[in-house]
Amino acid sequence: xxSDAYDLVVIGAGAAGSSVATAAAGRGFAVALIEEWKVGxxxxxxxxxxxxxxxxxxxVAHLARISSRFGIRSSGVTVDWPAVRAYVDExxxxxxxxxxxxxxxxxxxxxxxxxxKFLDGNTVQAGRRRISADRFLVATxxxxxxxxxxxLDTVGYITSQDxxxxxxxxxxxxxxxAGLIGVEFAQIFARLGVEVTLVGNREHILPREEPELRxxxxxxxxxxxxxxxxxxxxxxxxxxxxxxxxRGARDGEPVEIExxxxxxxxxxxxxxxxLGLEAAGIQAKxxxxxxxxxxxxxxxLVYAVGDVTGIYMFTHVADYQARVAEHNLLDEGxxxxxxxxxxxxxxxxxxxxxxxxxxxxxxxxxxxxxxxGTMPFAEVPRAITLDEPTxxxxxxxxxxxxxxxxxxxxxxxxxxxxxxxATVMERRIPVDAIAxxxxxxxxxxxxxxxxxxxxxxxxxxxxxxxxAR
Numbered sequence: 027x028x029s030d031a032y033d034l035v036v037i038g039a040g041a042a043g044s045s046v047a048t049a050a051a052g053r054g055f056a057v058a059l060i061e062e063w064k065v066g067x068x069x070x071x072x073x074x075x076x077x078x079x080x081x082x083x084x085x086v087a088h089l090a091r092i093s094s095r096f097g098i099r100s101s102g103v104t105v106d107w108p109a110v111r112a113y114v115d116e117x118x119x120x121x122x123x124x125x126x127x128x129x130x131x132x133x134x135x136x137x138x139x140x141x142x143k144f145l146d147g148n149t150v151q152a153g154r155r156r157i158s159a160d161r162f163l164v165a166t167x168x169x170x171x172x173x174x175x176x177x178l179d180t181v182g183y184i185t186s187q188d189x190x191x192x193x194x195x196x197x198x199x200x201x202x203x204a205g206l207i208g209v210e211f212a213q214i215f216a217r218l219g220v221e222v223t224l225v226g227n228r229e230h231i232l233p234r235e236e237p238e239l240r241x242x243x244x245x246x247x248x249x250x251x252x253x254x255x256x257x258x259x260x261x262x263x264x265x266x267x268x269x270x271x272x273r274g275a276r277d278g279e280p281v282e283i284e285x286x287x288x289x290x291x292x293x294x295x296x297x298x299x300x301l302g303l304e305a306a307g308i309q310a311k312x313x314x315x316x317x318x319x320x321x322x323x324x325x326x327l328v329y330a331v332g333d334v335t336g337i338y339m340f341t342h343v344a345d346y347q348a349r350v351a352e353h354n355l356l357d358e359g360x361x362x363x364x365x366x367x368x369x370x371x372x373x374x375x376x377x378x379x380x381x382x383x384x385x386x387x388x389x390x391x392x393x394x395x396x397x398x399g400t401m402p403f404a405e406v407p408r409a410i411t412l413d414e415p416t417x418x419x420x421x422x423x424x425x426x427x428x429x430x431x432x433x434x435x436x437x438x439x440x441x442x443x444x445x446x447x448a449t450v451m452e453r454r455i456p457v458d459a460i461a462x463x464x465x466x467x468x469x470x471x472x473x474x475x476x477x478x479x480x481x482x483x484x485x486x487x488x489x490x491x492x493x494a495r
Contacts, residue, residue, distance in 0.1 A: 030058070030136075030155060030156070030157050030158070031056075031157075031158050031159065032055075032056045032057060032058045032136070032157060032158075032159045033050070033055040033056045033057065033159065033160055033161070034046075034047070034050045034055050034056070034057045034058070034159055034160070034161050034162070034163065034355065034356075035057075035058045035059075035060065035142075035150055035157055035159040035161075035162050035163075036057065036058070036059045036060065036162070036163045036165060037060045037061075037142040037150065037162070037163070037164050037165065037166055037301070038060070038061060038067065038142075038163075038164065038165035038166040038167060038297075038332070038334070039059050039060075039061035039064075039065045039066070039067065039130070039137070039165075040066065040067020040068065040069065040070075040165055040167050040332060040344070041066070041067060041069055041070070041332075041341055041344055041345060041348070042165045042331045042332040042344040042345060042347060042348040042351075043059065043061075043067070043163060043165030043331075043332070043348075044059070044065065044066070044067075044130065045345065045348045045349075045352070046163055046165070046331070046348050046351060046352045046355065047059045047130070047135050047163075048130070048133055048135070049352050049356065050352075050355070050356055051133045051134045051135045052133065053356060055356065056136075057134070057135045057136065058135075058136045058138060058152075058157055058159070059130060059135050059136065059137050059138065060138045060140060060141075060142035060150065060152045060157075061137065061138070061139060062139065062140055062141040062142075064126075065122075065126035065127050065130060065137070066122060066126055067167050068167050068168070068169075068187065068333075069341045070118060070121060070122060070126075071118065072186075072187040072188075072190050072191065073186070073187065073341075074341055075117065075118055075121055076114045076117070076118055076190040077186065077190060077210065077211075077214075077374070078374055079113065079114040079117040079118070080110070080114060080190060080214050081210065081213075081214060081374050081375075081376070083110050083113060083114070083218070084213065084214045084215075084216075084217035084218050084376075085217065085376050087103055087105055087217050087218060087219075088217045088250075088376070090103045091103050095413065096413070105195065105218050105219050107192075107194055107195045107218075110218075111191075111192075114190065127139075138152045138153070138155065138157075140152040140153035140155070141153075141300070142301070143300060143301055143302040144301060144302035144303065144305050144306035144308070145302060145305060146305055146306060147305075147306050147307050147325050147327060147328075148160075148162075148327055150162070150302075151302075159327075160327070161327055161328075161329070161355050162327055162328040162329070163328075163329050163330070163331065163351060163355065164301070164308075164315060164323070164328060164329070164330040164331075164334055165330070165331050165332045165334060165344070165348075166296075166297040166298070166301065166332075166334045167296075167297050167332055167333045167334060168294040168295055168296045168297055168314075168333035168334065168336075168339055169187075169294060169295060169297055170185035170186060170187060170290065170291075170292075170293075170294055170295075171292050171293040171294055171295045172185070172290050172292070173202075173260075173290070173292050175202075175260055175261065175262060175263055175272075176261060176262035176263070177262045177263045177264055178262075178263045178288070178290075180263075180265075181263040181264060181265050181270050181288065182270070182288070183263070183287075183288040183289065183290050184287060184288070184289050184290070185289065185290055185291070186207045186211060186289075186291060189211060189289060195215075195218060195219070195220055196220060196285070196286040196287035197220065197221060197286045198220060198221035198222070198223075198284075198285040198286045198287070199215055199220055199221070199222055199223070199285050199286065199287045199288070199289050200222075200223045200224075200225060200270075200272055200283045200284075200285040200287075200288055200289070201215075201222065201223070201224050201225065201289045201291055202225050202260050202272065202288065202289065202290050202291065202292060203225075203226065203290065203291035203292040203293070204224055204225070204226030204228070204230075204231040204232065204254075204256075204291075205231075205232065205233075205291065205292075205293060206232065206371075206373050207291040207293075208224060208226075208231075208289075208291035208292075209224070209231055209232060209243070209247070209373060209375060210373060210374055210375055211289060211291060212224045212247060212252045213247055213250065213252065213375050213376065216247070216250050216251045216252050217250065221251070221285070222251065222252045222253065223252075223253040223255060223283050223285060224247070224252055224253065224254050224255065225255045225258050225260060225272070225274075225283065226254075226255070226256050226257070226258070227257065227258060227259055227260075228256065228257065229256050229257055230244070230256070231243070231244050231247075231254070232373060232379070234381075235373075235379060235381060235385070235434070236381070236385045236386070236420060236434035237385075237387075238420075239379060239417070239418070239420065239434050239435075239436040240379065242416070242417060242436055243373075243375060243377075243379055243436060246375075246377070246416060247375070255276075255281065255283065256276075257276045257277065258274045258275070258276045258281050259274050259275055259276075260272050260273070260274040261273060261274045261275065262274075263288060266284070269284050269285065269286055270284070270285055270286065270287065270288050271283065271284045272285075272288060294333065294339055295312075296310075296313070296314035296315065296333055296334045296335070296336050297333075297334060298310050298314065298315060298334060303315070306325050306328060307324060307325045308323045308324055308325050308328055308330075309323070309324040311336075313336035314330075314333070314334055314335045314336025314337070315330040315334050315335055315336075317329070317330050317335050317337075319363040319364050319365075320350070320354050320361045320362065320363055320364070321335075321347055321350055321351040321354065321364060322354070329351045329354065329355060331344060331347035331348050331350075331351045332344035332347060332348070335347070337364075337366065338366060338369050338371075340369075340371055342370075343366075343369060346364070347364055349362075350362045350363070350364045367451075367452075368382060368383065368448050368451045368452045369382065370382035370441075370444045370445065370448045372440065372441035372444070374441070376438075377414060377416055377417050377436055377437045377438050377440065378435075378436070378437065378438070378439065378440035378441050379434075379435070379436050379440060380433075380434070380435045380436075380440035380441045380443065380444035381432070381433070381434050381435075381444070382432065382433050382444050382447055382448045382451060383422065383430065383431050383432030383433060383451055384422055384431045384432035385422065385432060385434065386398055386420070386422050386432075388432070389422050389424075389431045389432060394424050394425075394431060395424065395425040395426055396422060396423065396424065396425065396431070397423050397424075397425045397481055397484050397485060398420060398421060398422055398423070398481070399420070399421045399423070399476075399477040399478060399479070399480035399481035399484065400418050400419065400420045400421075400477055400480065401418060401419045401472075401473045401474075401475075401476040401477040401480065402415075402417075402418040403415050403416065403417050403418060403419075403437045403438075403470070403473055404416075405476075406468075406470060406472050406473045406476075407467070407468040407472075408467075408468035408469050408470050408472065409437065409438065409470060409473070411468065412438060412470075414437065414438035416436070416437070417435070417436030417437035417438075417440070418435075418436060418437070418473070419433070419434075419435050419437070419443070419473040419474050419476075419477040420433070420434045420435070420477065421433050421447070421457065421474075421477045421478060421481055422434075423457050423481050423485075425485065427456075428456040428457050428458060428485065429451075429454065429456065429457070430447060430450055430451050430457050430460075433447035433448075433451075433474075435473070435474075437470065437473065438470060439470055443470060443471060443473065443474055446460070446471065446474055447460070447474060457478050457481050457482060458478075458482055460474060460475060460478035461475065461478040461479045461481070461482040463475070
């Protein structure tokens with residue numbers, strides 16, 4: 027078995043792994059990058075990027091159907107699924123920037139298209155090659171989690187990764203799981219003309235989100251034709267007369283849902299199987315590889331980043347971790363430490379639902395004296411001109427410190443708007459800074475401004491009332 031030595035070996039060529047490998051190669055390190063699947067990982071190939079392209083396609087179909095509200099007449103809307111697929115593929119090619127594999131090789135990286143597995147604490151096997159290094163990075167990502175539903179494998183199902191590569195659209199689909207992925211695909215499929223039933227094992231969709239916003243989003247989905255079935259524990263799947271049936275129970279009563287296709291959207295699990303972690307002295311639990319704040323595993327030569335750690339499974343968190351790990355792997359001096367105090371995330375429905383920090387309930391449960399400010403988009407001129415008046419901005423603020431504890435936005439481009447608040451929270455700037463900053467008119471950002479303005483005046487009124495006593 028050939029033996030090679032490198033300065034750095036990266037296992038996993040997703041966004042995080044590729045960026046660290048590229049940075050190391052740019053500094054003159056000898057780098058081997060091991061990837062058994064596709065360069066770019068899940069997010070680029072079958073995850074965030076193609077999914078968001080599908081969101082856009084579905085949005086265009088929806089806008090075409092309601093175009094008469096804008097005085098634009100259309101003769102009908104037909105979804106050409108092969109053309110949609112072609113558009114999504116084109117988008118991914120543009121993001122990838124050509125041949126992803128060759129791009130890496132052109133930077134001097136040794137790309138090995140095999141499965142990587144640790145043989146010991148400083149040796150990895152990839153195919154027939156044995157590779158040693160001074161330092162390692164594990165960035166193998168995650169895969170869809172599929173619950174043990176009786177008969178599911180026999181009947182067949184799709185996951186979010188399969189959904190972006192379907193040969194044809196099903197006439198109907200039952201989506202099991204009402205988290206971020208399930209909710210996004212419920213709207214995508216519905217807007218593309220698929221009959222959708224969304225099944226959750228809890229009372230509400232998106233259970234971690236601010237209640238009033240997530241409930242408003244559910245009403246939007248239902249108006250667009252999504253059928254919501256809460257509190258169901260799916261127990262088995264069967265096939266009946268060419269269609270698929272999921273059976274379960276709700277409050278002790280049987281539930282049966284029939285559809286052409288079953289989609290499982292019950293979360294993701296880290297890819298840690300068959301990596302030889304034990305041989306390398308790397309500890310892991312079901313939620314992922316254990317790392318410290320420096321992203322170092324229990325083997326001091328090995329770092330891990332991204333979904334494989336189980337820490338906030340978002341690409342932007344993986345990118346952040348990659349920057350921390352890059353410094354600690356390649357630079358001398360004081361190590362960098364990951365800080366997850368401020369992590370925004372977005373559900374890419376239309377309108378979008380964005381969050382950073384605590385909900386009001388979480389803040390109060392944490393002992394904070396809370397003041398909130400809200401601004402409905404129905405009162406924001408730009409939202410009205412866009413015909414996007416649904417939703418609102420909600421700020422959760424600590425009354426004593428005037429610190430923003432959380433922000434929740436349901437509205438058009440909420441994912442872009444949340445960044446302003448995340449910056450304020452990250453730099454520990456008082457809420458006053460938002461209210462004192464001139465925001466351009468007419469923009470959606472005024473929703474954030476007016477929510478902050480309400481908080482500041484609430485605090486001022488409280489202070490004046492106290493002084494007047």
